[in-house]
Amino acid sequence: MSFEPKTAIVTGSDSGIGRATAVALAKAGMDVGVTWHSDQQGARDTAEEIRSHGRNAVVARLDTTDLPGCADVVDALAEQLGGLDVFVSNAGTGDGQKFLDLAYDAWRTTVDTNLSGAFVCLQRAAQRMVAAGNGGRLIAVTSVHEVQPRVGAAAYTASKHGLGGLMKTIALELGSYGITANSVEPGEIATPMTDQEDTDPRSEDRPGIPLGRPGDAREIADVVAFLASPASSYVTGASWAVDGGMLQMGPQGGSHITSSEWREG
Template sequence: MKLLEGKTVLVTGGSTGIGRAAAIGAARHGADVAINYASSDNKARSCVAEIEALGQRAIAVKGDVADPATSGEFIARGVEAFGRVDVLVSNAGICPFHAFLDMPVETVDRTFRVNLHGAYYMVQAAARQMVEQGEGGVIVAVSSISALVGGEFQTHYTPTKAGVHSLMQSAAIALGKHGIRCNSVLPGTILTEINKDDLADDAKRAYMESRTPLGRLGQPEDLVGPIVFLASDMAEYVTGAALLVDGGMFVNLQ
């Protein structure tokens, strides 16, 4: 069953990690896909190639989500290529680990501008297009388990992910009358480029695995099912919700 047959899906941060997995997963479920990416040209091209190999159309649009102009351009390019926007997956994010007391101002500002401001502008631009189309739509934002728990070296990151979670709750209220559903997924520890250096320490990785009831850390592909479900008509009465995808880590920490 292809849950996104005939849909157009836009994914930010789509060249690597969770965004790439979501983009290819959406294509497997019948969607045409536009990805936004910041710097990885080769990875963006290979993602587009994988989608096209599945028989779906794809484009890659380069741009920094921290720049408000990027959101409008990305949505416009998606409409130009595919005629409409049915689903936005707001995924782009960074997490440069750093101690709290000497956290550089530039690191704090950049993290907020990418993770929270970037999500806000992308969600707003996509919503405007969906309202103009007049047929509803879906927005899925990638928050984090970090929206619910703290992190010693993530004092700049956890507030942004809590903000993304809150943004989806408020947007669900603001956009419900337009038939637009807004939900978030909250990944646990997923093996991506964001944390590959942090988890290069075998002892730390083993410790993180030991805190997860399912006994392993997540892979980007573990987010595909939850994102596709929330984007599909199977979730047509789900909005303002947050879905933990963490192997049980959050409940274990309680």
């Protein structure tokens, strides 16, 4: 099956990794649906950047805790775009609360945003792709915490573990339709979510990361753009760590930590 993507939706594309991804897909020749939750102006700025590359952009508000109604936003954007070839589930949140202190409402908000909302949107996107019969690309931006936990992130870690498992199951079930499903696992990336919106990651020292610095949102976007492209036609069910080598530091971290400060997150 020949796959030539022309349309994409990137959730949470008002800033950070989402914006960088939306722009990367526009540069690759796609019209892009942009979604925002609280930063409408940010979404408008993303749309303008997409249009500066000669592609169409449409914008809608998406609240992934609006269940199952948030899937209707996927339909509305796809209709405006004239189809849907690539869907990137990027919208997410965290709460920073330890397990013993984690209130159920906080748990539910994080899990609904990162997992349940992602599920209904991915499902709706996949249903459209199957109906169109042209194949497709489903991509989830998870986290290194898809595979490794973090103190103070019980709900976040659980939701990212779940999303990674969901993508692998989707890959098994939808391969016969020419639809691939993959995850991208960012490490520490200089974005608003990590309070580094205006930071040049190459100016920051991170001794515990082999490459010695945080990542740039565009470094995540480049991997997503590959997974959205025809070049990734034989890649499915994979989780791509884009973390500067962070995940390789487990044994070193265990043997080189010299205080109990890590217990505080």
